[in-house]
Amino acid sequence: MLVAQPLVTKSLTSSGIMGISDVVCQKVVAKATPVDERPSKLDSTRVLHVAITGAIWSGPVTHYWYIILEKMYAVIAKAASIQDPVIALIVKLILDSTIFSSVTITGYFTLRSLLEGSGLAGAKEKLTTRFLTTLFGAWKFWPMANAVNFWFVPFQFRVLYMNILSLFWTGWLTYVNSRKISVPKKD
Numbered sequence: 344m345l346v347a348q349p350l351v352t353k354s355l356t357s358s359g360i361m362g363i364s365d366v367v368c369q370k371v372v373a374k375a376t377p378v379d380e381r382p383s384k385l386d387s388t389r390v391l392h393v394a395i396t397g398a399i400w401s402g403p404v405t406h407y408w409y410i411i412l413e414k415m416y417a418v419i420a421k422a423a424s425i426q427d428p429v430i431a432l433i434v435k436l437i438l439d440s441t442i443f444s445s446v447t448i449t450g451y452f453t454l455r456s457l458l459e460g461s462g463l464a465g466a467k468e469k470l471t472t473r474f475l476t477t478l479f480g481a482w483k484f485w486p487m488a489n490a491v492n493f494w495f496v497p498f499q500f501r502v503l504y505m506n507i508l509s510l511f512w513t514g515w516l517t518y519v520n521s522r523k524i525s526v527p528k529k530d
Contacts, residue, residue: 353405356402358402362393413498
């Protein structure tokens with residue numbers, strides 16, 4: 344299915360893994376919360392929002408990003424006559440960290456805000472108060488993960504590899520996203 348329907352496969356995989364990651368995140372946070380303040384059950388709406396975000400944002404944007412990244416790198420490599428594979432890796436890591444991290448975090452917070460009902464005002468508040476913290480978190484997590492991805496993982500499996508590591512990343516991202524915002528929900 345990855346060869347015949349790569350976008351659909353990557354979107355569904357991203358959706359499933361992100362949903363699982365949020366379930367784990369909620370359970371970990373609940374265990375760390377005092378008993379009298381713990382939620383009585385799993386927030387299934389939140390899990391659904393995370394899974395939808397995986398299907399319509401994270402899976403597709405990552406699928407296309409890796410294609411764009413290879414094309415961007417090819418242009419840069421030609422212009423700069425890059426031959427060294429280590430330099431190639433460094434260039435890809437810089438492009439990924441500076442462009443993709445910003446785009447994907449912005450899209451994630453925006454889509455989650457829309458799904459949660461706080462709209463663009465909620466997205467603006469999240470981006471104003473959480474973007475830099477999340478971006479710095481991405482810069483701590485993804486460069487080493489992507490060094491392995493770009494160096495060892497065949498191109499067609501890069502999104503799958505990234506999705507597997509997203510079990511950890513998405514848990515943290517959903518935790519950051521779930522903190523209360525000051526924008527009231529629309530009725």
